[in-house]
Amino acid sequence: MVRRTLLLLPTLLVPLLLMFTLLQLTPGDPAAMMLGDFAPPEQLERLREQLGLNDSMGVQLVNWVGDLARLDLGTSIFAQEPVWDVIKSQAGVTIHLTLLSLAITVIVGVGAGVVSALYRGSPLDQGVMLGSMFGVSLPQFWFGLNLIAIFSVGLRWFPVGGYVPLGDGFWLSNRSLALPAITLGLVQAGFLARITRSSILDVMGEPYVTAARAKGIPEYIVVWKHVLRPALIPVITVIGIALALLLSGAVAVEVVFTLPGLGRSMVSAVARRDFPLIQGIVLVVAVTNVLVNLLVDLLYAVIDPRVRYQ
């Protein structure tokens, strides 16, 4: 367990280094973005020096990692606020959105997968498989725009965009995130439904399921105890992956639905070359993903005794 936790560090380091290098290679100068096109060169030079942009890449990296070690993410160039504060103020929306979409993904995806495996070959199964094909193939921004056109503009059931904080009422808040969460969640649900279905069908063919039936226990117990439990093991992995994809999907969806979350913040930070903010958000997302993977590994041990005893 300790070893597994220690292994997380290199897992984190690789994406962060990659991101850092890519950012350095991106054309565009934060100083020029801040001061505008007509800023005098000496002023630009002073600002660059102040922001540490003139240092070599190695020095900048060492500085950044050094700050990180002191839990200092730096200051957002554009907002002139500590990056950590910017992230804190916007993370709530993204967390709420991600959790709501995850709920939709798991309920719809696992539910549809189970139903379609149990009624394999029926019109219901074919319907689910067709639907999941659509889910997997549709681009999220397109799907989101269509939902807005139908349910917000046409039927006026949901707001077109914007976020109502949880503090203003649970129902109102979730209603404001309903369409974006459906957009994000259904796409992953399609994928999860397919994995769930094939995992269940695999387990159904196992000799221990036949053996359980031979014991004379009713079919619903056979399905519940002997099929679903072992079939869940690969499904949990995919839920972990889905969570990562939901987080990255949140970028496009927050832009489409004008939600003040980390995703949208990231897009504008990139446009403004706000390096510290980009680095901060990527760091938070990377840490989240690593922690989710750790959680999935721990869940494995709960469900699968073969993992527990290794």
Place this chain on the structure above:
Amino acid sequence: MEIADTRSDDPVLEVDGLTVRLRTSRGDVEALRSVSLHVDQGETVGLVGESGCGKSLTALSIAGLLPPMSEVSGEIRLCGRNLTNLDRRARRQIGGREIGMVFQDPVASLNPVLSVGGQLAEVARHHLGSSRREAKALATEMLDKVGIPPSRNILKDYPHQLSGGMGQRVSIAAALICQPKLLIGDEPTTALDVTIQAQILELLRSAASDSGASLLLITHDLGVIARICDRVVVMYAGEIVESGPTSKILSAPRHPYTAALLKSVPDPEVETDELETISGSVPELHEMPEGCRFAARCEYADAACAVDPPLEVISSGASLRCWHPVGGMNSAGGTGGLSGRRS
């Protein structure tokens, strides 16, 4: 315990004219044709044949585990009660309670995510309505009976922690926990190490007889038959071709297929470079020949074999499906037997 070794002629299991048609991608096929056999009280009957001959399907039919798309005719009677016209729920209740089953691969036939104790207890809890504690006590007692003493304390273990032999002991315990009338072993020793096959085989017989169950043993291994079976039923291509007492069948087989099977068992005392085989293979279900199904591989076949031979009783307790039995129509002498080698 008092019923042990009191062999009587009341059949525990009677299979009568069992025909099973399966729906496959190549159309319906007749996988079993008019299979009839019986297992008497306290008896051990071996069902033998090459792979694909329908012996496992016969076992699944008896246990009520056929795929839902299959069409079954004929009767399967357990202690005189016809099982084929029971509804699905009542049919399911027979399994575990009145018919116990042990499968080929012990590790694969135990659920990897449930504990050994849980898998034993669920049978007792469901059929006997035992409480959690009673079921646990019963499970411990059953494990002791199959040679796993309580000191081993494996109730909380998971199947992957068991060896193949231990796994099969657990399966036998689970199959016998409700004291069924019939125990079916579907190749129960095939997947095990040779060194423990004999132990498990002996355990199957003694555990079955201790709990008063008759034993139907499905196998392709004639050595297994010779060791523990009272009677043998030989199947070929979905039909029964010969049946009779073990000693008779092994020493003087009448059906050319049985004789060929016996000949293909290598004799450890004769040095040879080549093993005997039966040329050709079992015909595919969807291209079953007219007439005798073994004719194409049979050295005695002639024009008469184009007509399907009936299964006829040739002496008490023995029957045969052949126009040209080995050793002639009425003589008892045979060739190619296993006489004195294994029984």
